[in-house]
Amino acid sequence: MLEVIDDYAILFLDRHGNVENWNKEAEKIKGYTAEEIIGHNINVFYSEESRRNKLPELLIEEARLRGRAQHEGWRVRKGGELFWAFVTISAIYGDQREVVGYSKFIRDLTAKRQMEKTTEEYARELEIKNKELEQFVYIASHDLQEPLLTVKNFVELFKDEYKDVFDDNARLYLQFIDRSTERMRNLIKGLLDYARLGGHQVKTLVDCNLLMDSLQNDLFSSITAAEATITYKDLPIVYGFETALRQLFQNLLSNSLKFKMPGVPPQIDISVAAHDNFWHFEFKDNGIGIEPCYKEKVFVMFQRLHNVADYEGYGIGLSHCKKIVELHGGKISVESVLNEGSSFNFTLRV
Amino acid sequence: MKRYKDLDCVLLVDDDISTNFIHRRIVENTKINVDVKEISSAKEALDYLTYSGKYENMEHAPKAGIIFLDINMPGMNGWDFIAEYKKLDQKHKARIVVVMLTTSLNPDDEQHAANVEEIATYLHKPLNMEAFAQIADKYFEVIDEE
Numbered sequence: 001m002l003e004v005i006d007d008y009a010i011l012f013l014d015r016h017g018n019v020e021n022w023n024k025e026a027e028k029i030k031g032y033t034a035e036e037i038i039g040h041n042i043n044v045f046y047s048e049e050s051r052r053n054k055l056p057e058l059l060i061e062e063a064r065l066r067g068r069a070q071h072e073g074w075r076v077r078k079g080g081e082l083f084w085a086f087v088t089i090s091a092i093y094g095d096q097r098e099v100v101g102y103s104k105f106i107r108d109l110t111a112k113r114q115m116e117k118t119t120e121e122y123a124r125e126l127e128i129k130n131k132e133l134e135q136f137v138y139i140a141s142h143d144l145q146e147p148l149l150t151v152k153n154f155v156e157l158f159k160d161e162y163k164d165v166f167d168d169n170a171r172l173y174l175q176f177i178d179r180s181t182e183r184m185r186n187l188i189k190g191l192l193d194y195a196r197l198g199g200h201q202v203k204t205l206v207d208c209n210l211l212m213d214s215l216q217n218d219l220f221s222s223i224t225a226a227e228a229t230i231t232y233k234d235l236p237i238v239y240g241f242e243t244a245l246r247q248l249f250q251n252l253l254s255n256s257l258k259f260k261m262p263g264v265p266p267q268i269d270i271s272v273a274a275h276d277n278f279w280h281f282e283f284k285d286n287g288i289g290i291e292p293c294y295k296e297k298v299f300v301m302f303q304r305l306h307n308v309a310d311y312e313g314y315g316i317g318l319s320h321c322k323k324i325v326e327l328h329g330g331k332i333s334v335e336s337v338l339n340e341g342s343s344f345n346f347t348l349r350v
Numbered sequence: 351m352k353r354y355k356d357l358d359c360v361l362l363v364d365d366d367i368s369t370n371f372i373h374r375r376i377v378e379n380t381k382i383n384v385d386v387k388e389i390s391s392a393k394e395a396l397d398y399l400t401y402s403g404k405y406e407n408m409e410h411a412p413k414a415g416i417i418f419l420d421i422n423m424p425g426m427n428g429w430d431f432i433a434e435y436k437k438l439d440q441k442h443k444a445r446i447v448v449v450m451l452t453t454s455l456n457p458d459d460e461q462h463a464a465n466v467e468e469i470a471t472y473l474h475k476p477l478n479m480e481a482f483a484q485i486a487d488k489y490f491e492v493i494d495e496e
Contacts, residue, residue, distance in 0.1 A: 078467050121460060176368040176371065177366070291425075294425065303424075304424035304425070305425040306424055306425060307388065307390055307391055307424055308365070309364050309367075315424070
């Protein structure tokens with residue numbers, strides 16, 4: 001029977017810890033044949049150091065006193081190679097309840113231990129990377145903003161103190177500097193906001209109908225100016241980060257208002273369907289649409305499809321949307337026909 | 351002013367108008383007699399080369415000799431432009447030298463540029479007068495030294 005139990009080396013020892021019986025798996029794990037090992041003491045399986053510390057004797061003693069001893073540690077194969085073993089030694093009793101010998105089960109866990117070590121290392125690396133990212137956010141917020149602010153301040157001084165000396169050309173240069181610093185300030189802010197999305201927030205139940213109602217209030221002037229019609233009803237209550245979800249809805253709405261077809265009042269329809277444990281949201285508009293080749297690119301940070309002169313912007317909104325949806329375990333994508341409209345689809349876990 | 355054969359016009363293709371402004375100054379300050387055309391998108395640059403869109407019937411406009419091309423542009427970027435440029439009829443791109451001009455610090459971009467036959471060289475912004483004069487000397491024949 002002993003021969004067919006895989007992965008476990010099973011051996012029987014006499015009272016003194018000498019090997020009496022040896023199975024095939026033991027031969028595989030320890031490297032000795034039965035002929036070679038029977039009659040030898042188990043201390044041959046232990047390293048010099050373990051032997052000095054009397055580990056084999058201590059384990060046998062523990063098994064004798066308590067009936068069982070377990071230990072995980074390095075053992076030595078024939079030829080000196082080390083392996084990581086999980087060992088159970090149990091006492092075998094005679095008719096008079098006296099200990100007559102021991103059974104010893106040994107499992108080679110070297111591979112498992114290595115895997116655990118790899119996982120540990122991976123987790124540690126991840127932790128370091130996260131720290132670096134946090135550090136990066138700090139650098140962006142402080143070290144990059146500071147020189148930028150200096151440029152901005154001195155441009156202001158120039159404009160105040162030298163306004164009579166400057167000709168049109170000089171004023172044009174200042175305008176370039178001004179616009180560039182303002183743009184950079186906003187890009188850095190977008191980067192920072194992105195890094196902070198969802199951090200230090202608690203998930204709550206968010207009623208998307210109420211969310212849309214209040215957004216319509218906030219965006220009242222731009223909705224009216226664009227003569228936009230927005231429809232939605234029976235939106236679900238979802239469990240998530242309220243501020244982030246609000247931003248998601250607001251970014252999508254603002255985009256539809258911004259990228260409207262010239263001369264055509266925007267029509268924005270929001271609908272939801274539930275299946276496979278997800279709410280499937282659709283934000284559909286009749287705007288200028290997106291060329292199919294840019295379907296992925298629009299969600300990448302700082303990627304824009306239009307020149308600043310045509311549409312103001314920083315290429316931040318949809319990258320934020322993507323991160324927010326992913327924070328909620330969902331996915332976002334866009335379907336669009338150029339000059340007919342876009343339909344942004346995203347999922348949120350039910 | 352120096353003149354070069356077939357170098358009538360330099361095309362500056364960049365979505366950032368302040369960059370185009372600076373580059374125009376640099377080209378103009380070099381003592382080379384050449385027109386400068388600022389273009390703010392890759393799509394418009396293709397239109398310029400093929401006399402289409404807003405450049406329809408503009409065959410008389412100076413023919414581009416050098417294109418300074420930005421990589422990072424909204425919509426069609428520099429790489430997308432190159433892909434379209436490759437497909438152009440030979441008559442539209444004859445004797446044109448394309449120079450990739452970028453703020454990218456990504457070594458992959460430089461490597462990529464080196465592997466594209468259409469890209470003569472790859473420079474970091476801003477363009478400077480010496481680099482421009484060198485490119486003119488390397489790829490064009492001087493016809494007037496005055």
